[in-house]
Structures are given as structure tokens and as C-alpha cells.
Amino acid sequence: MRLVRSPSEAPGLVARFAHQPRAWLSCGFLGVLVLASILAPWLTPYDPLAQDLSSVRASPGAGHWLGTDTLGRDVLSRLLAGGLPSLLGVAEATVTAAVIGVTAGVVGGFLGGWTDRAIGAAVDLLLAMPVVIIVLSVLAVFHSSMPAAMVTFGVLAAAGISRVTRSATLSVREEVYVAAARVAGVPKRRIILRHVLPRVAGPVIVQLSLIAGGALLVQTGLSYLGLGAQPPAPTWGGMIAEAAGVMQQSPWLLLPSGVAIGATILAFALLGDAIRDTLSDHWAATRPGSSAASPGGGVPAPAAPAPASGPTPARPEPSRSLSPALRIEGLNLAAGGAHLLRDVHLEVLPGETVGLVGESGCGKTMTALATLGVLPAGVHLTGGRIMMDGQDVAGGDKRVLGRMRGRHMAMISQQPMTALDPCFRVGSQLSEAVRRHRGISRTQARACVIELLEMVRLPDPGSVARRYPHQLSGGMAQRVAIAMALAGRPRLLIADEPTTALDVTVQADVLDLLRRLQQDMRMSILLITHDWGVVADLCDRAVVMYAGEVVESSSTEELFANPRHPYTRGLLAANPQASEGRRRLPTIPGRVPSPDRREPGCQFAPRCGFADSRCVTHAIGMATTGPGHLSRCVHDERIPGPKGAVTA
Numbered sequence: 001m002r003l004v005r006s007p008s009e010a011p012g013l014v015a016r017f018a019h020q021p022r023a024w025l026s027c028g029f030l031g032v033l034v035l036a037s038i039l040a041p042w043l044t045p046y047d048p049l050a051q052d053l054s055s056v057r058a059s060p061g062a063g064h065w066l067g068t069d070t071l072g073r074d075v076l077s078r079l080l081a082g083g084l085p086s087l088l089g090v091a092e093a094t095v096t097a098a099v100i101g102v103t104a105g106v107v108g109g110f111l112g113g114w115t116d117r118a119i120g121a122a123v124d125l126l127l128a129m130p131v132v133i134i135v136l137s138v139l140a141v142f143h144s145s146m147p148a149a150m151v152t153f154g155v156l157a158a159a160g161i162s163r164v165t166r167s168a169t170l171s172v173r174e175e176v177y178v179a180a181a182r183v184a185g186v187p188k189r190r191i192i193l194r195h196v197l198p199r200v201a202g203p204v205i206v207q208l209s210l211i212a213g214g215a216l217l218v219q220t221g222l223s224y225l226g227l228g229a230q231p232p233a234p235t236w237g238g239m240i241a242e243a244a245g246v247m248q249q250s251p252w253l254l255l256p257s258g259v260a261i262g263a264t265i266l267a268f269a270l271l272g273d274a275i276r277d278t279l280s281d282h283w284a285a286t287r288p289g290s291s292a293a294s295p296g297g298g299v300p301a302p303a304a305p306a307p308a309s310g311p312t313p314a315r316p317e318p319s320r321s322l323s324p325a326l327r328i329e330g331l332n333l334a335a336g337g338a339h340l341l342r343d344v345h346l347e348v349l350p351g352e353t354v355g356l357v358g359e360s361g362c363g364k365t366m367t368a369l370a371t372l373g374v375l376p377a378g379v380h381l382t383g384g385r386i387m388m389d390g391q392d393v394a395g396g397d398k399r400v401l402g403r404m405r406g407r408h409m410a411m412i413s414q415q416p417m418t419a420l421d422p423c424f425r426v427g428s429q430l431s432e433a434v435r436r437h438r439g440i441s442r443t444q445a446r447a448c449v450i451e452l453l454e455m456v457r458l459p460d461p462g463s464v465a466r467r468y469p470h471q472l473s474g475g476m477a478q479r480v481a482i483a484m485a486l487a488g489r490p491r492l493l494i495a496d497e498p499t500t501a502l503d504v505t506v507q508a509d510v511l512d513l514l515r516r517l518q519q520d521m522r523m524s525i526l527l528i529t530h531d532w533g534v535v536a537d538l539c540d541r542a543v544v545m546y547a548g549e550v551v552e553s554s555s556t557e558e559l560f561a562n563p564r565h566p567y568t569r570g571l572l573a574a575n576p577q578a579s580e581g582r583r584r585l586p587t588i589p590g591r592v593p594s595p596d597r598r599e600p601g602c603q604f605a606p607r608c609g610f611a612d613s614r615c616v617t618h619a620i621g622m623a624t625t626g627p628g629h630l631s632r633c634v635h636d637e638r639i640p641g642p643k644g645a646v647t648a
């Protein structure tokens with residue numbers, strides 16, 4: 001059974017577009033129209049202004065294919081000559097609407113905050129304006145200048161484009177690969193151009209096709225009213241006005257210009273739809289898990305890592321003599337009135353792996369996001385410092401932090417597939433990361449991409465580089481995500497549950513890879529996990545978080561042998577890997593309190609078997625219980641010593 005579609009099988013954008021009859025029809029019609037309008041001076045059989053009063057309102061025939069008008073002028077020649085000003089007017093309005101609307105929508109949607117509110121207010125103002133009155137006023141001021149009228153129409157129409165672009169941007173902004181690009185230190189401008197704009201293009205193009213049709217109608221209406229280009233200059237609207245005057249005698253005269261206008265508007269709409277469908281089919285096919293991505297509904301092939309080159313290496317000793325790769329001091333985060341993190345202290349030494357453990361909602365991810373300076377909207381820092389390389393990245397210059405992302409620190413998430421942009425090949429994404437961080441040429445980057453893919457032990461790196469993310473299995477995608485994180489040779493790698501979404505058989509490989517990479521590159525790793533097995537396997541030290549606070553930290557061996565906080569003891573007791581022979585795992589009663597319902601004393605007290613009045617009256621600080629071992633509990637003397645089988 002074939003499980004993964006080869007890169008060459010995925011139809012490209014052009015092939016998808018060319019597959020649609022309406023795309024051919026609209027492109028063919030508009031192409032002929034544009035060419036005929038440009039070449040009109042050479043194509044027209046007669047001078048469009050030349051009158052022949054001996055042959056007025058002649059029916060179509062061999063001499064005049066579309067007949068003559070009320071002054072005996074050749075209708076076909078006037079129709080072709082009127083095409084260019086009409087199309088130019090459409091182009092002026094559409095380009096104006098696109099430039100202003102897309103820029104405003106994407107900037108407002110992506111940046112949010114006051115920028116979004118200011119743009120939203122301007123858009124509301126534009127939408128409230130009466131289009132026809134404004135356009136007529138502009139024509140009055142600018143001496144019937146049709147370009148001025150069309151640009152004005154474009155500005156007013158930009159409001160609708162801005163709305164559509166903004167809402168599309170809001171959903172793309174939430175995509176994990178956009179967050180991953182921010183985490184990797186990609187500048188906002190580049191994220192917008194490379195990751196956001198291609199994804200909002202579909203709905204925006206449909207809107208623009210409607211605006212193009214609307215602009216042609218407005219222009220026709222103005223010419224009909226005698227505004228804009230003045231007779232005898234040929235315009236489609238002017239031809240309609242003249243034909244309307246003799247509609248009873250020569251109804252035929254309405255047809256050529258009427259059909260030209262109707263067919264052009266229809267062609268714009270069909271073209272917009274064809275492009276939108278092409279793009280949405282393309283995105284749907286490149287989405288992980290789509291049937292197009294896995295033909296026959298088959299699951300992607302499991303990762304096939306290259307064989308490990310030897311036994312699992314011994315864990316290197318972290319370097320205690322150097323300054324920490326990361327030092328978090330008294331970090332406080334809040335969202336609205338709720339305290340998400342309180343007084344978090346954490347340190348990762350060079351070459352050290354620190355496991356961050358705790359139940360869901362305890363603040364592990366927030367700690368990581370604060371370190372990277374990519375907190376979600378509404379969450380803000382209320383105190384503390386995050387020191388990297390002697391610099392406070394929390395309170396410091398945001399541009400410095402932006403430059404540090406990807407180079408000094410990088411992150412891999414639990415959903416590697418969604419962290420990769422589905423629109424670009426793996427090689428292109430890796431090459432972009434390498435060039436950004438190392439400032440090297442495209443050719444040099446190509447070699448680095450292969451090197452990185454080899455480094456994460458992906459077989460046939462050349463073929464992997466040519467694939468789209470949806471053509472990778474979960475394990476392969478996580479290796480690519482790791483390669484991307486390594487592009488800037490970071491000192492600190494933050495791994496947020498890097499194996500949670502992976503098949504168990506692949507988890508061990510990815511953990512082994514992380515261990516080897518750390519040894520080779522002397523990286524520090526902050527590993528967020530729920531899995532005690534992973535902590536035991538990979539981490540030098542473990543930090544346990546509960547309800548936004550660090551409750552215990554020590555070396556891994558010490559933590560397993562002698563946990564001092566009742567919460568840690570509860571978590572360890574509930575560890576399925578340690579439950580040999582036991583039928584039922586003990587559980588910790590209750591649940592983690594939500595951030596807006598935090599107690600003044602110990603957060604764990606309501607769930608703790610040791611709790612008494614001392615736990616609930618005042619905040620409890622971290623206390624040293626042994627060498628390098630800290631615990632936030634006042635009951636240390638009551639908690640059994642090493643290997644005591646007590647559960648909270």
C-alpha cells in the first residue's frame with residue numbers, strides 16, 4: 001500500500017487553475033478584450049470618430065460588422081476604441097481598493113490593539129459615506145476627470161476589502177505556523193508577506209472581482225449621464241446613452257456595448273471565483289489530514305529515521321561555571337484581573353535539560369511564551385525578569401528580543417505539522433530560516449538545509465526538502481520542526497511536549513534525537529512535559545508547577561527519590577509507568593483552580609492531605625529542603641523521607 005503521496009503527484013496552483021473551464025473562458029475573454037483594446041488603433045476598420053451621414057443606423061453587414069450609429073459611425077470601431085478607457089478605469093479603481101483595503105485589513109488584523117481600532121473606525125467612516133454623491137462631487141471638483149472618479153470609487157470600496165481581509169487575517173493569525181514563525185524570530189513584515197497574504201488571497205480576490213465589475217458599471221453610468229470623457233470620444237457608457245435615444249427605431253444599437261459590459265462583468269466574476277476555488281482547493285489539499293494529502297484515506301507513513309549511529313550517549317554534565325542560558329526571576333503574568341503566573345523562578349544552565357512538569361493549566365506554556373516574548377493578546381507581564389545572555393528580555397527592547405528568537409532561543413511545539421506553513425515546501429521553509437539567521441546566500445542555504453535534515457536523521461534529505469508538510473508523517477514533521485529550530489544554532493531550545501502528538505514508536509526516536517543533538521550542540525533544553533518517563537530519561541533537573549507557581553525544583557534523581565511537595569508526590573504516585581502490578585492508580589482529588597480563583601495561601605491546600613490552618617493564611621515561599629532542592633510547603637517535617645510511599 002502506498003501511504004505518502006510523492007511531491008510530484010500534488011497538482012500545482014497553475015494546474016489546478018487551468019483545470020477549470022470557467023478559468024479558461026474568463027481568461028480567454030479578458031485576454032482578447034485587453035489585446036483588442038490596446039491594438040484598437042490598428043485593428044479598427046474605420047476611424048471611430050468618422051461620420052457617414054449617408055449610412056446612419058445601418059444594420060450589421062459585410063461593410064460594418066456591427067452596423068453604424070446615429071451619425072453613421074462604425075459601431076465596432078467605437079466599441080474597440082472605447083474598451084481601453086473603460087478597462088483603465090476598472091484597473092484604477094481595483095488597484096486602489098486592493099492596495100488600501102488589503103494593507104489596512106492585514107495590518108489591523110495582524111497587529112490588533114489600537115492600530116486595529118483606528119483602522120476599524122476609518123473603515124466604518126468610509127462605509128457610511130454615500131458613494132454616488134462623493135463620486136459626483138469629485139467629478140465636479142476635478143473637471144469631469146474619470147480617473148479621479150475611479151480612484152475615489154476605489155478608496156470607498158477599499159473599506160469592504162479591508163473588512164474581508166481583516167477577518168481572514170484574524171483566523172490565519174491564530175494558525176500555529178504563524179506563531180511558530182514569530183517564535184523563530186521572523187519579522188512581522190515578512191510573516192505578513194509570506195505567511196498571511198497568500199492565505200487571505202482567495203476571499204480578497206473574489207471581492208476585488210466584484211469591485212472591478214462595480215467600477216465598470218459606475219463608469220458606464222457616469223458616461224451615460226454625460227460625465228467623464230465628452231462626445232464624440234467613444235465610451236461604452238456614451239454608446240449606451242446614444243443607443244437609448246433611438247431604442248424604438250434601432251434596438252440593435254443597444255446590444256454591442258450592452259453585451260460588452262455584461263460579458264466583461266461576468267468574466268471578472270468567473271475569474272475571481274476560479275482563483276478563489278484554486279486557492280482553497282490548494283490549501284485544503286495541503287492541510288494535514290486531508291484526504292488529498294493521504295490518498296485513499298491512508299495514514300501518512302511513520303517516520304523512517306536513519307539508524308542511530310551507536311548506543312544512546314551518556315547525558316553530558318551541565319556546565320555550572322558559565323552564566324545560565326536562561327534565568328527567570330520572580331515572573332508574574334496576568335490576564336484581566338487573573339494571575340496566571342506568580343513569582344516564578346527558574347534557571348537553565350548551559351548544556352542542561354530542565355523538565356517543566358505539572359497538570360494542564362498550571363502555567364508551563366505561559367512560562368515558555370513569556371520567555372520567547374510571544375504572549376497571547378490580553379496576557380501581560382506584571383513583574384519579574386527573564387535574563388538571557390545577561391540581558392533582560394522581558395523588560396528590554398522588543399527588537400533585541402526579536403533578534404534573539406531563533407538565534408539564542410528557539411521552540412518546538414507539540415503539533416509539528418501545524419507549525420509548518422502548508423503552502424511552502426520543507427526546503428524553502430528551512431532555507432528561509434537558515435538565511436535569516438546566518439545571513440548566507442541562497443546556494444549556501446541549500447547545502448545547510450540538507451545538512452540540517454541529515455542532522456535530524458531524516459533519510460533522503462533531498463526528497464524531504466522537496467515535500468510539502470502534508471506529505472510528511474508526524475515523526476518526520478517533528479524532525480523537520482526540530483531542524484527549523486536548529487537553523488539559528490540556538491543556545492536554548494524550548495520543547496513544549498514535543499512527543500505528545502506522536503505515535504509511541506516514534507516518541508522514543510524523537511527523544512533520542514533531542515538527547516543526541518543536545519550533546520553535539522551543547523544546547524540547553526527547557527522541556528515541558530506531563531510524562532515522568534520523559535523527565536527521568538532526558539532531564540538533569542525537574543521543576544514542578546502548580547496553579548501558576550513553581551512548587552518544587554531539584555535534580556531529577558533527587559525529585560524521584562525524595563519528593564518534598566505533596567503535589568509532586570501526588571503526581572509521581574499517579575504516574576502509570578511506576579504502577580507495576582497496581583490495579584488502580586491513585587489520583588489527586590479536585591482540580592487545578594482557575595487563575596481568577598486563586599487562594600491567598602498554598603494553592604494546593606484544598607487538594608492536599610497535609611493541609612492545615614498554616615497553609616491558608618498567608619503566601620508560602622520556596623524553602624530549601626536539601627542541596628539544590630526547593631519546595632513550597634510548610635509541612636516538610638511531616639512528609640516522609642526518601643522513598644516514603646505516601647501519596648497526598
Ligand SMILES: Nc1ncnc2c1ncn2[C@@H]1O[C@H](COP(=O)(O)OP(=O)(O)OP(=O)(O)O)[C@@H](O)[C@H]1O
Nearest residue numbers: 335340359360361362363364365366367376379595
Ligand atoms: N490567551 C489566554 N488568555 C488568558 N488566559 C490564558 C490564555 N491562555 C491560557 N490561559 C490560562 O493560563 C493558565 C496557564 O495556561 P498554560 O497553557 O500555560 O498551562 P499549561 O500548564 O501549559 O497547560 P497544558 O499542559 O495543558 O499546555 C491557564 O489557567 C489557562 O487557562
